[in-house]
Amino acid sequence: MDDMVDAMRQEMAHRMGQVDSWQTVYFGGGTPSVLTAQQIQSLIDTATSHAPLQAGAEVTLEANPEDVDDRSIDHWIQAGVNRISLGVQSFEDSQLQWMNRAHNASQAVDAIKRLQDAGLSHITMDLIYGLPETSLAYWQDQVGQALAMDIPHLSTYGLTVEDKTVLHADIASGKISKPMDERSVEDFMWHRSHLREQGWLTYELSNSCQPGFEASHNAAYWRGEAYVGIGSGAHSFDGQWERRLNVANNPMYIKAMKAGDSLGFELETLGPIERRNEQLMTGLRTDLGFQRSHAGKWAETLDHLWSDAIAKGHMLRLEDRWKLTDAGMMWSDAIAAAGFITDNTDL
Numbered sequence: 001m002d003d004m005v006d007a008m009r010q011e012m013a014h015r016m017g018q019v020d021s022w023q024t025v026y027f028g029g030g031t032p033s034v035l036t037a038q039q040i041q042s043l044i045d046t047a048t049s050h051a052p053l054q055a056g057a058e059v060t061l062e063a064n065p066e067d068v069d070d071r072s073i074d075h076w077i078q079a080g081v082n083r084i085s086l087g088v089q090s091f092e093d094s095q096l097q098w099m100n101r102a103h104n105a106s107q108a109v110d111a112i113k114r115l116q117d118a119g120l121s122h123i124t125m126d127l128i129y130g131l132p133e134t135s136l137a138y139w140q141d142q143v144g145q146a147l148a149m150d151i152p153h154l155s156t157y158g159l160t161v162e163d164k165t166v167l168h169a170d171i172a173s174g175k176i177s178k179p180m181d182e183r184s185v186e187d188f189m190w191h192r193s194h195l196r197e198q199g200w201l202t203y204e205l206s207n208s209c210q211p212g213f214e215a216s217h218n219a220a221y222w223r224g225e226a227y228v229g230i231g232s233g234a235h236s237f238d239g240q241w242e243r244r245l246n247v248a249n250n251p252m253y254i255k256a257m258k259a260g261d262s263l264g265f266e267l268e269t270l271g272p273i274e275r276r277n278e279q280l281m282t283g284l285r286t287d288l289g290f291q292r293s294h295a296g297k298w299a300e301t302l303d304h305l306w307s308d309a310i311a312k313g314h315m316l317r318l319e320d321r322w323k324l325t326d327a328g329m330m331w332s333d334a335i336a337a338a339g340f341i342t343d344n345t346d347l
Contacts, residue, residue: 016050033063037075130184289323
């Protein structure tokens, strides 16, 4: 871990000249809570030595419940962390064991209470729906427990089956049943409706919150703003046309940073078509939708391409934008793809 942290600090030194200030800082894409308090502090100190944090900047740390104790919380707060993203996944021990999680339900509850007692009000929790052999009542109980603990932000993800995983092997062998699409749809539709009844904002496909608790960092991705990704496998975007992808092999990344960064990444230059299609895809994931002003002369064509989705109640055509309904969110990838531009002359 020391070698990785040193390499990340070296990468910051190579690249921070392009940054004026930080609007957000996010420790994620893995399990950063396994780092020591000193390592987290050193990364924040290095970042802020090159560019200051803006007033009220959101500083988020992803954490697993088993890594949360009073000492670690104190160190995180001292380092400047003001938002925690907690990987709870479930409040039921049998499901956590099935998912091979290291924590149990009581540890998750304890972690939340400790964070709240320390004064951290910006807590988001990950929960997974559409689990095999569960019912809507199970999912209602999971969401209910989160709301009862006054969690202001939920990130909810439908279970997916990826190749070459234990889950894939268990399903192939018949050890467990395959998750049903109907189960995920019912869970998704229920929690979106229920949270809005509680006064929440369902502001993105996988994210809901009490008003004022939106994730500023993630929202910047959906708006297509610039961000700098530091670390092995990290992505960056200049907000216009260029993406950067760091090598995802840890030893190769560390070696590249020690050598001066020049061989540790790949660059991708987006064209106008790719840029517009990304705006469309990410916009449709959000409650704001895809703005008509971004479509240009493609707008009337989109009205036609999306007429079927509108007729089915999967999409709303508003005066200034197109917006997916809850039912449409379940088809967001297909609806977005139907509206992709393929020719520069359409811009």
